[in-house]
Amino acid sequence: MTTQPHTRRALLGAGAALALARKAAAAPESLAFAREPAQGMLVTGRTAPGTRLALDGRNVRVSPAGDFAFGFGRDAGPQASLHITHPDGRAETRSLAIHKREWRTQRINGLPERMVTPPDEVMARIRAEQERLNATRRVDTPEAWFAEGFLWPVHGPISGVYGSQRILNGQPRAPHLGLDIAAPTGSTVVAPATARVALVGDLYFTGNTVILDHGHGVATFHAHLSRVDVREGDHLPRGTPFGAVGATGRVTGPHLHLGLFWFSTSLDIQPLLSAE
Numbered sequence: 001m002t003t004q005p006h007t008r009r010a011l012l013g014a015g016a017a018l019a020l021a022r023k024a025a026a027a028p029e030s031l032a033f034a035r036e037p038a039q040g041m042l043v044t045g046r047t048a049p050g051t052r053l054a055l056d057g058r059n060v061r062v063s064p065a066g067d068f069a070f071g072f073g074r075d076a077g078p079q080a081s082l083h084i085t086h087p088d089g090r091a092e093t094r095s096l097a098i099h100k101r102e103w104r105t106q107r108i109n110g111l112p113e114r115m116v117t118p119p120d121e122v123m124a125r126i127r128a129e130q131e132r133l134n135a136t137r138r139v140d141t142p143e144a145w146f147a148e149g150f151l152w153p154v155h156g157p158i159s160g161v162y163g164s165q166r167i168l169n170g171q172p173r174a175p176h177l178g179l180d181i182a183a184p185t186g187s188t189v190v191a192p193a194t195a196r197v198a199l200v201g202d203l204y205f206t207g208n209t210v211i212l213d214h215g216h217g218v219a220t221f222h223a224h225l226s227r228v229d230v231r232e233g234d235h236l237p238r239g240t241p242f243g244a245v246g247a248t249g250r251v252t253g254p255h256l257h258l259g260l261f262w263f264s265t266s267l268d269i270q271p272l273l274s275a276e
């Protein structure tokens with residue numbers, strides 16, 4: 001099966017088409033990844049329209065143009081199995097090696113104790129919020145907006161990275177599964193890629209929170225906002241302002257906690273952010 005270079009060029013622009021052409025030259029296959037599988041990584045790519053994919057037995061949506069995305073969690077590996085059914089009906093299974101990564105340890109002290117170990121009376125609230133988040137993370141939207149790539153929603157120093165083991169007030173807690181970008185309260189936050197607003201809420205841990213759905217289960221998570229200017233269901237072209245940095249929820253200072261999801265799997269957005 002041949003690919004369709006004219007369609008690709010029209011959709012992706014010259015730079016991306018060139019990158020794809022280089023990729024195609026290196027690996028003359030009908031399925032190309034934009035980056036190699038690794039722990040915490042969103043793997044996007046292009047294949048021939050009409051191809052069907054399944055990762056470890058789970059169907060992966062392929063857009064009419066051939067775009068697809070899947071992800072590997074922080075502790076994934078060492079291998080995954082990708083089943084490919086080509087448009088001509090030929091089927092094959094490829095074993096993907098998942099590159100292992102090292103994670104840091106981050107100690108944060110001076111947090112209010114109720115934020116480290118929530119009091120019993122808020123447990124019902126936290127459970128209800130978790131249910132809402134889980135439901136949002138099951139949505140599989142047909143648009144492939146993630147294929148545009150991701151802008152920085154706000155610029156600032158990195159104050160926390162994905163994957164780090166967290167020790168809060170001396171107590172080991174779940175790993176940090178997002179990127180913290182420090183910026184003053186009120187700094188404008190923009191949509192990193194075209195999106196539908198999937199969730200707006202004031203949540204116990206993450207304060208004013210927005211989830212943007214970029215299609216195929218790929219979503220970005222924006223937490224601790226001081227202000228939210230959009231509503232669920234709104235359509236946001238790439239780069240549209242939708243809120244402002246703040247210090248709501250469990251924080252020690254104003255910053256944007258930026259998460260990346262592939263359905264229920266939390267991924268590392270930092271390697272995907274554009275240079276600008």
Ligand SMILES: [Zn+2]
Nearest residue numbers: 160178180257
């Ligand atoms: Zn964070």
